[in-house]
Amino acid sequence: MTALWITLAAIGVLLLLLLLLLLVGNAKLRITCNQKVTVAIAVFGFSFRLFPRKQEQEEAASRNLARCRNPERVLRKELRRQRREIAKARKKKQKAAKKAARKQAKKEQKKALASTQPKPNLIDNLSMISALVQKLYEMTRGKLKVRVRKMHISVATGDAAKTAILYGAVLQSASYLLQLIQTHFIEIERKPGAMEIFADYLSDRSHVDIDLVFRIRLIRAARIAIGMLRAYDCEKDLALAKAKQREELKKAEAEAKQRKKKEK
Numbered sequence: 239m240t241a242l243w244i245t246l247a248a249i250g251v252l253l254l255l256l257l258l259l260l261l262v263g264n265a266k267l268r269i270t271c272n273q274k275v276t277v278a279i280a281v282f283g284f285s286f287r288l289f290p291r292k293q294e295q296e297e298a299a300s301r302n303l304a305r306c307r308n309p310e311r312v313l314r315k316e317l318r319r320q321r322r323e324i325a326k327a328r329k330k331k332q333k334a335a336k337k338a339a340r341k342q343a344k345k346e347q348k349k350a351l352a353s354t355q356p357k358p359n360l361i362d363n364l365s366m367i368s369a370l371v372q373k374l375y376e377m378t379r380g381k382l383k384v385r386v387r388k389m390h391i392s393v394a395t396g397d398a399a400k401t402a403i404l405y406g407a408v409l410q411s412a413s414y415l416l417q418l419i420q421t422h423f424i425e426i427e428r429k430p431g432a433m434e435i436f437a438d439y440l441s442d443r444s445h446v447d448i449d450l451v452f453r454i455r456l457i458r459a460a461r462i463a464i465g466m467l468r469a470y471d472c473e474k475d476l477a478l479a480k481a482k483q484r485e486e487l488k489k490a491e492a493e494a495k496q497r498k499k500k501e502k
Contacts, residue, residue, distance in 0.1 A: 263456045271448040281456070356481035366473040373469045377462045378454075384419060386428040387449040391435045396442030404444075405437040 266280040277289040358366070391412070393405040412435055420426055438445075454462075 264453050265456050265459050267452040269448070269450045269452075271446050355478065356485040358477035358481045359484075362477040362480055366477050369473050370466070370469060374462075374466060377465050381454060381458050381462075383453045384426045385451040385453065386426055386432050387451060388447055389428075389433040389435075389450070390445075390447040392438045392441070392445040393436070394438040394441040394444050398439050401437050401439055405435075409435050 263282055268276075268278045268280065270276045275289065276287065278285050278287045280286075389412075391408060393401060393408055395401045395404055416426060
């Protein structure tokens, strides 16, 4: 009995801790651009890179082979590691093939089910997208914090006239985007000198160094996700109902035409 109470107390403490982290914790999305774009998300202090995916690290054995004391041992170790990697890749490929087969079967079932139902037209789809964007705007307004850690854009083309034209276009676009975020979402956090856009008439290549952080409370993110899922279900049902109503009207019109022909 005592062990049961201890287990229940431990589960309760874990649930309370999880609830506390959900209420206090933040989710961060970081976008950096310096020769290449990197997107990462951080939750509870753990960071996960979304784009690009992690590439395999370069092998250190070949670099240290010349200075190691026992190169044969290093080679044997490397061969064993390669065999393990090949076996893992083979298993991963088999799992991926099975998963793809299951997905294909589900797709075929969905297509067979969708063929029997009326499909929304372009106007219905655009209306649904517009409603979802409006809902997202209402739910995220004032809740998403944007921090500009660095935004240094150097505009250069090698030609002074082209550089001036491109600089004006980039400056106008960046100003419009920042004003849109500040007006409709939230004030942008930045330090003095963190944002600079300038024309470099001496260089022939543009350079971009951007580091943006989007932050939101986890409880708010969960509410937004649940609200958007519900809104999507409602808008999808509404679009399907409109399509079904149009299909019924078409059938009624076709039947009326056939009756008129028979009467004549």
